[in-house]
Amino acid sequence: MAGKRKLEKFAMVSTFPNTFQNFRWENPVLINHEEKEVVLSGKWRSEFFQNENPIVIELACGYGEYTIGLAERYPEKNFIGVDIKGNRVYQGAKYALENEMSNVAFVRTDIRQIEYFFAAGEIDEIWITFPDPFRKKRQAKNRLTDSQFLDRYRKILRQDGVIHLKSDSDIIYEYTKEVLEELKLPVYVDCDNIDEAEGLDPVLKEIQTRYEKIHRQLRQTIKYIQFGLN
Template sequence: MARKKLMRFKWNDEVHNLFQPEKDNYKFYKGNWKEYFKNTNPIVLEVGCGRAEYTTGLAALNPDVNYIGLDIKGARLWKGSSLSIEAGLTNTAFIRTKLQNLEEFFEPGEVKGIWITFPDPKPRESEAKLRLSGLRFMNIYRRLMPQGGKVFFKTDNRILFDHTLEVLKEPSLKISNLVFTHDLYQSDLLAEHYGIQTTYEKTYLNQGVSINYLKFDFLPL
């Protein structure tokens, strides 16, 4: 196992599509991701991407959109990075960072969409500011998408989901077109997840747990 980790860390250090603190170009492309991707296509993020099932899955389906997966765990990012290269995907990138630092990598208006897929629910009240669908992060997403943008959220955790719905009532977020379901696989929104399932999602489905899903648009400021 230690050898596998060393090989993955070496990969992360050398591969071109993964940005981490040890690299000189770690924050180089802020405001200028078109130089990395060599195009001006829209940028969509998967925050807390884990094994990056959505980053890689959506990138394969939508070659005219650039997808960037972000996570703090290098071993998880290795999976998405290596899958992208094996599949010949040129419209993906990965960043190792704490997600509260998103604005160190993107300028306002540079992001057109964000997927939040099965984040840690952070159930303790003392952890509320770390919930990726909480108000702190929604305000970050809002600042990255001042000209409008879409947010998609999937979770098995009903408490976190209902908390998120309350957060979205905050008038300053200026959202529209909110739709949601407490049981994605029994709703007419099912096609919207493109048949992509995370590892966590598969586990929960096998246990008979319902999957919550919502999407909304940020109105232009």
């Protein structure tokens, strides 16, 4: 039954005009709700959002809580949630459509292909919310703050753009700090428990994702790092 519902969501998300999907590993391309190939790289503002506002992407967005929550708070910015799982993206995309949110889109793709869908400097800010920890050392290259992923983000993020990482995971938190130190990248905020820190952006506590709620129930502390790529 759960599998059937998942399949229904997969089918429905492909009919949403605010959602674009990439199914290809070789020659990646975005498919729109009319099953047409579309090129939005370099054209998100002019062709999709039809404004000149900044673009913020949420990677590993899951159900898209940050994409939606930030878009509601900042109507003068555009937001795009990115995740591989169509049934999760479905939820945020449906909410955005039902609430006529013109500053929201979703892209269903592997984040390893992110640079195909945005042009150099097209992105102003990146959020990474509760990425999978990939606990084993040999899986470290899959972590969304591994240097290979940071290289991809550097291709699309504005020169002085910032990345926000929010996670319960000590593995992700420590690993990210190691990578940033090794690459000598600027760290603007480093917080090992957002509930005890002062002066943080209130959205860090106001918006809670599905996974954050689960981890909070397990009494995990929530960490936050804000950093740059240059």
